[in-house]
Amino acid sequence: MLLTWRTQSDQTANGDYEKIVHWRFKGIADERIMSWKGGEGFFSTTKGVDKLTNTDNLEGMKLDAWEGVTVSNTILKLKKA
Numbered sequence: 001m002l003l004t005w006r007t008q009s010d011q012t013a014n015g016d017y018e019k020i021v022h023w024r025f026k027g028i029a030d031e032r033i034m035s036w037k038g039g040e041g042f043f044s045t046t047k048g049v050d051k052l053t054n055t056d057n058l059e060g061m062k063l064d065a066w067e068g069v070t071v072s073n074t075i076l077k078l079k080k081a
Contacts, residue, residue: 015079020071027066031081034069035060041074 010028012018017037027046034043041053046068053074062081063069069078 011079012077015077017075017077020074020076022070022072023076024070025068025078027068029065031065032063032078033060033081034063035077037075039074041072043069043071043074043076045069 009023010025010030011032012020017035020041036043036053036057038054038056042051043053044050045063047064053076060077063078
């Protein structure tokens with residue numbers, strides 16, 4: 001599934017991996033876990049974390065409650081912790 005410029009979702013479809021061209025996830029009241037598969041993309045959080053997604057992170061990275069993230073060109077999984 002390919003989604004572009006979708007701003008209302010709080011996680012990827014069914015909490016599974018999804019190819020993201022450009023997607024901004026707003027902060028929500030819950031912590032979330034974000035994992036990705038290596039490629040040529042990047043993400044930036046509202047807390048100032050910027051990272052290339054050129055290597056796999058299958059264990060996941062925690063996003064705090066109310067932390068948003070913008071993701072580009074990444075195969076991503078984002079779901080509530």
